[in-house]
Amino acid sequence: MKTLVWVEHDNASVKDATLAVVTAASKLGEVHLLVAGSGCRAVADEAAKIAGVGKVHLADNAAYEHGLAENVAPLVAELMGHHDAFVVPATTTGKNIAPRVAALLDVMQISDILSVEGDKTFTRPIYAGNAIATVESSDAKLVITVRGTAFAKAEPTGGSGVVEDVSGAGDAGLSSFVGAELAKSERPELTSAKIIVSGGRALKDGETFEQIIMPLADKLGAAVGASRAAVDAGYVPNDYQVGQTGKIVAPEVYIAVGISGAIQHLAGMKDSKTIIAINKDEDAPIFQVADIGLVADLFTAVPDLTGKL
Amino acid sequence: MKILVPVKRVIDYNVKPRVKADGTGVDLANVKMSMNPFDEIAVEEAIRLKEAGKAEEIIAISVGPTKAQETLRTALAMGADRAILVETDAEVEPLAVAKILKAIVAEENPGLVILGKQAIDDDSNQTGQMLAALLGRPQGTFASKVEIDGDSVAVTREVDGGLETVKLSLPAIVTTDLRLNEPRYASLPNIMKAKKKQLDVKSPADYGVDITPRLKTLKVSEPPVRSAGIKVADVDALVAKLKEMGVA
């Protein structure tokens, strides 16, 4: 089988999310990559070094700069004429593009796979990860999004892929990019961090969240996450949300502070290696999944902890 | 313009799903069912656009069993004008739902179709994007803000790195994220009024769509369970544990 992997990038470098997808695709067959962007030859050169990749298709066109699905999907659909599976990270970029490609190919997408069980058989979470479905596709081609935490990362170097230019139709004339407000942070990225400190509704407001959570995170070199309640209340931006409908994380250590442990939150973090919970309610559901629990008032416990580390 | 809002009847988000002992699926017998929360946000957004004078009519659509009429009545009670149930007891995959919606779009010619970004049962996150592809129209997924301006719409999207804004030419497809709005509750008088609103019942065959699934579910199983760990007495004990783990 020949697979086509979507390379996630910012037109400057390959994003980590790509590496787990390469591993998933390699379980299906040959791994070819697609770098679609603008002024992104360096990305293609970098991607060609990922261990195990064959051809790297480079589509360099201003219309692909921001990954607009309207422009990119027809390009992918065309390349799928000679590939058997389109394999994409389950990031917001991947989730935006893949179903558009699937519909163009008249294929039912398989979302968020956790494992490859056979040429056409995969497992995937449903009901916020409270059930795992094993599904078999009957379509001639496959369109798959991959849960990054479920697959090991491919080695970013050691490969010797060959970059080949491709051209697509470019601008479909349906949409345009206006602007972005991207978070700038010195801290590690949520989805690749080894340690995450997450705060919930109990943190009261943005200032308190900052005062309590950030020093602990900085002491540990951790990324910062949040529950939906904390995001909705405006303590932190949307990209901090961990959960069924936010980011899926699986760090070595996940520290949940003032988070009750709703199923939607657990869906995003319960594959973490060690879960630590700090909550004043000893019956909070988060303690049912925590390896280490501390029943305490976070407003005294967390500063105390930060001071003692 | 008209706005089409597809809504799905799903397990209530407060219910913890249980896998059936025979491994064929999740037990939905006697379980509370509700409108998919993202679809409530979609209905709310459509109503706000109508209230702002940007839309004239809101049509709620559901593809599902007879009981999905309840979900449509909820949408009507919130403020949708009429509803269409495409009735079937089969489980309909996003691709087939998108095909049915495409056929309805051809009849109704809406300026916007607003859908939830994902249903909390199958967690697919596909239908809106697929519909946009089948129609050859633009898509604004994971929306936290929707602003109509003449013949285009600006959609602010929740993306992994933060927020991004795209401009789409109308007609367009929008899928909702959590921060778009807070859906209203239907008032009792509106619930009563909703009972009299028009609700047409159709079938997938009426739209010429083959809903045969492309994916076969071989089995559904429980995820690995995490056992509860220990509780530590105080912060010092937690510090000791973290040091033991090599974290601090």
Ligand SMILES: Cc1cc2nc3c(=O)[nH]c(=O)nc-3n(C[C@H](O)[C@H](O)[C@H](O)COP(=O)(O)OP(=O)(O)OC[C@H]3O[C@@H](n4cnc5c(N)ncnc54)[C@H](O)[C@@H]3O)c2cc1C
């Ligand atoms: C469609 C949908 C999608 C959703 N998606 C997500 C998602 O992706 N991610 C997500 O997180 N949620 C999601 N939710 C929301 C979820 O259902 C919960 O509402 C949310 O996770 C609760 O956040 P929380 O734990 O911060 O708040 P709460 O449930 O209010 O919990 C606050 C906790 O803080 C504790 N506390 C209070 N004061 C203190 C103190 N002084 N010291 C210590 N502890 C204290 C309390 O005991 C409580 O356990 C979703 C909901 C819906 C309907």
